[in-house]
Structures are given as C-alpha cells and as structure tokens.
Amino acid sequence: MTFSAEQFRLDGKVAIVTGAGGRGNSIGRAYALGLGNAGAAVVVADLNAEGAKNVCNEIIAAGGKAIAVGVDIAKPESVRNMVSAASDAFGGIDILVNNAALMAELGYLPAADISLEQWNRIMEVNVTGALLCAQAVIPLMRARGGGKIVNQVSGGAFPAQSIYGISKLALVGLTTTLARQLGREKINVNAIAPGNVTSDAGKLLTPDDSPFVKLLEATVAMRVRGAPDELVGALLLLCSSAGDWITGQVMHVDGGWVLRP
Numbered sequence: 001m002t003f004s005a006e007q008f009r010l011d012g013k014v015a016i017v018t019g020a021g022g023r024g025n026s027i028g029r030a031y032a033l034g035l036g037n038a039g040a041a042v043v044v045a046d047l048n049a050e051g052a053k054n055v056c057n058e059i060i061a062a063g064g065k066a067i068a069v070g071v072d073i074a075k076p077e078s079v080r081n082m083v084s085a086a087s088d089a090f091g092g093i094d095i096l097v098n099n100a101a102l103m104a105e106l107g108y109l110p111a112a113d114i115s116l117e118q119w120n121r122i123m124e125v126n127v128t129g130a131l132l133c134a135q136a137v138i139p140l141m142r143a144r145g146g147g148k149i150v151n152q153v154s155g156g157a158f159p160a161q162s163i164y165g166i167s168k169l170a171l172v173g174l175t176t177t178l179a180r181q182l183g184r185e186k187i188n189v190n191a192i193a194p195g196n197v198t199s200d201a202g203k204l205l206t207p208d209d210s211p212f213v214k215l216l217e218a219t220v221a222m223r224v225r226g227a228p229d230e231l232v233g234a235l236l237l238l239c240s241s242a243g244d245w246i247t248g249q250v251m252h253v254d255g256g257w258v259l260r261p
C-alpha cells in the first residue's frame, strides 16, 4: 500500500485524553484539540470537571465531537465511570492518552526526607492512574480489533533526578511492558517525553528566569523551550495508522534536550 498523509486522520476514532481540563494553557488541552481537529471524537477527562467542560466546548466550537468527564484516575471506580461515559457517548474506545499527572505541585521533594504518604500519592496518580486507565480501556480496544495508548512521560526521567522523574521512569516501564504484552492484539503502546514546555504548569514549576530554564536555553540543541502545540504532531503519529508499526518507544519531543542514540 502506498503511504498517504490521510493516514494521520482519525475520523471515526474515539480518544480519551486524561488531564486535559486543568490549567488554561496545558498540554492536555493541546492534545485534545489536536485529536479533535484530526477527526477523533474526544473524551476530555480531568479531576477539574469545569476545566474539562471548557476544553470540550472549544472542540465542539471548532466543529468537532467531544464530551467532558470529571475523573480521578487514581480511583478505579472513577476510571470505570469515565470509560463507561466514553463508550456510551461514542460506542467504543480506540485511543487513550495518559496525560494526567502531578507535576508543578510537587516542586523538588528530597528523596531522603519524603514521607511515605507523599511518595504513595505521587506513584498512585502518575503510575497507578495510568495503569488503571489502560486496564479499563483494553477490553474495549480488543473489541475494536486494536488501539493506541500513549503515556506522557518526561525528559526529566532520562535520568530521573527527582521523585517526579522516578514516577515518569516507572511509566516508561509500564509503556514497554504493555507494548510487549499487547502487540499481538494490535494495541500499540508508546510514550512521549516532552522537554521543558511553556504550559501554565511548566511556567509555574520553572519560571522564565529560573536557573534551570537558563541552563536549558544554553545547552538544549535547539536552544528553545517548547509550546504545548509542538507536541501534537508526535501524538498524531502515535495515535493514527501512520504509526501502526511503532510500539514500545519513547518519543523525545524536546528540541534536542535528551540526546539518545
């Protein structure tokens, strides 16, 4: 078959994006709008149900199909309700983007002193939450003959130098494990590792004048931070039939921050 750019289209597909309704300028919002523009019906899911509704309305105003769902990805029943709402609205699920996470609110917690409660909470949301969402959608993907799961990790996991980085490295492990175990069923599982992104949360964690940003701007190959929209092309590749033979990979979208062979 000759390749066609139409293979990036997602018409008729149903996508869940978690963490898509939070702070105004967020990566999840860019992902949800991008998937909607590519033709997918989008389930905009977030702990912040009001924010999810706003992004849902943006997709509908742009001519797309969407619903908003309030969800706590760390709670199995809440995740099951999200998936039921998606299935009831659109008849199935083809794409899951595990984007929700704790990040800006964490700051830089010292591993030597972090409490067990804090540690467990971070892992519960950033790792277990992604597992619960994957477990809930996999039966529906099987029913459709395949699907795509994209886990949002971070350049900050290469190497992990923070508790947040540890959680994202664990999510890389979940990505490769699910990819290995689900490949035969045509369920592709990949990760996107963004560099420093100028989302509202990114700017909160690392303001423009922070030493970390100055260091990045001096050392990253392309010398610039990224905007949420600059991640969407990679997502569309991994969620569409253009990426059918890609699984178990971490795609670094970071202007050349993490350079890997």
Ligand SMILES: NC(=O)c1ccc[n+]([C@@H]2O[C@H](COP(=O)([O-])OP(=O)(O)OC[C@H]3O[C@@H](n4cnc5c(N)ncnc54)[C@H](O)[C@@H]3O)[C@@H](O)[C@H]2O)c1
Pocket (backbone or CB within 6 Å): 018, 019, 020, 021, 022, 023, 025, 026, 027, 028, 045, 046, 047, 048, 071, 072, 073, 074, 098, 099, 100, 101, 102, 103, 104, 125, 129, 152, 153, 154, 155, 156, 193, 194, 195, 196, 197, 198, 199, 200, 201, 202, 203
């Ligand atoms: N901004 C960056 O520089 C950067 C870099 C690398 C990776 N990331 C990752 O990208 C993703 C989005 O980041 P962002 O900058 O848009 O941050 P963000 O804080 O705007 O997005 C995170 C979203 O997750 C939601 N969330 C948190 N806990 C939840 C829960 N238990 N259930 C459901 N939703 C929950 C929040 O409400 C929020 O909307 C995160 O996974 C983050 O770790 C961000």
